[in-house]
Amino acid sequence: MDKKANSIIYINGEIHSPENAKISVFDRGFLFGDSVYEVTRTYDRKVFLWDEHYDRLKKSSTKIGMHLPFSKVFLKNEIEKTMERLQNKEVFIRVIVTRGEGGFSLDPSTLTENNLIIMIKEMTRYPECWYRDGVHVIIANTHRTNKDSLDPAIKSGNYLNNVMAYMEAATQNVYDSVMLNSEGYVTEATTSNIWVVKGNEVITPPLKAGILEGITRKTVIKLAKENEIKIVQRNFLPAELINGDECFLTSSTKEIVPITKIDGHPVGDGGPGPTTKKIHELYRSFISQQ
Numbered sequence: 001m002d003k004k005a006n007s008i009i010y011i012n013g014e015i016h017s018p019e020n021a022k023i024s025v026f027d028r029g030f031l032f033g034d035s036v037y038e039v040t041r042t043y044d045r046k047v048f049l050w051d052e053h054y055d056r057l058k059k060s061s062t063k064i065g066m067h068l069p070f071s072k073v074f075l076k077n078e079i080e081k082t083m084e085r086l087q088n089k090e091v092f093i094r095v096i097v098t099r100g101e102g103g104f105s106l107d108p109s110t111l112t113e114n115n116l117i118i119m120i121k122e123m124t125r126y127p128e129c130w131y132r133d134g135v136h137v138i139i140a141n142t143h144r145t146n147k148d149s150l151d152p153a154i155k156s157g158n159y160l161n162n163v164m165a166y167m168e169a170a171t172q173n174v175y176d177s178v179m180l181n182s183e184g185y186v187t188e189a190t191t192s193n194i195w196v197v198k199g200n201e202v203i204t205p206p207l208k209a210g211i212l213e214g215i216t217r218k219t220v221i222k223l224a225k226e227n228e229i230k231i232v233q234r235n236f237l238p239a240e241l242i243n244g245d246e247c248f249l250t251s252s253t254k255e256i257v258p259i260t261k262i263d264g265h266p267v268g269d270g271g272p273g274p275t276t277k278k279i280h281e282l283y284r285s286f287i288s289q290q
């Protein structure tokens with residue numbers, strides 16, 4: 001399948017077909033991963049939780065010492081303008097801001113302007129079996145980057161660490177990898193936050209474990225509180241994940257995905273559990289109210 005099918009790319013104010021979307025080899029996003037990005041999607045053609053995504057984009061750029069010259073409203077307009085080209089379609093949206101084009105060196109002082117790229121792709125339906133039967137994951141040997149080196153709270157273009165963990169999962173023919181931090185605690189999956197249900201508690205690693213503060217994670221915490229589901233944010237080891245009653249992943253694009261096997265061991269009774277299903281129902285109803 002052509003992964004570029006039904007997509008449209010905006011670069012610095014101009015809209016291109018995917019074949020004609022080109023960026024300089026001197027762009028620092030390409031050279032060093034020196035960029036920040038966000039991924040969201042539409043529901044009913046509305047950009048989902050844009051304010052939250054913009055705020056995180058802003059936080060990421062501040063954390064890498066990059067001024068973000070684009071406002072929330074400006075970016076939303078540019079996204080909507082680009083989306084127009086894929087009419088009547090639900091779309092996947094990736095907004096990238098790079099530090100711009102420089103020379104060969106790391107020194108950013110010769111830079112001119114940021115590059116702004118908006119990638120819009122038709123949203124294809126994810127396999128029904130992910131939600132019905134759950135997915136299988138492994139605990140990766142590749143650890144999540146340390147907070148003191150490249151803070152996972154920054155959604156930067158430097159995802160090599162996650163790419164390597166993902167490749168471990170692909171080699172074993174499973175859906176994804178769970179990454180640990182240098183202390184051996186669970187952090188997150190390569191593009192999702194992770195949760196384990198044990199008894200009446202829904203447990204997720206704290207921000208200090210070194211994770212991205214997921215927007216879906218925040219929403220799930222809010223919905224759980226409103227519905228008297230007990231959320232606990234604390235460190236835990238992979239054994240706790242494997243011995244949980246239920247596990248699941250959260251992300252803006254895929255919503256709530258049950259995990260039913262970890263390193264070959266079934267989680268709980270081996271099928272998506274009632275709390276995972278309940279949280280997905282609450283999340284779907286939240287989506288319909290946006």
Ligand code: PDD
Nearest residue numbers: 039190191192193212214215216251252
């Ligand atoms: N990924 N953790 C990581 C490392 C992520 O890259 C993501 C998002 C999440 C979930 O965050 P949110 O709920 O805000 O989507 C957690 C997006 C979907 C991506 O890079 O494609």
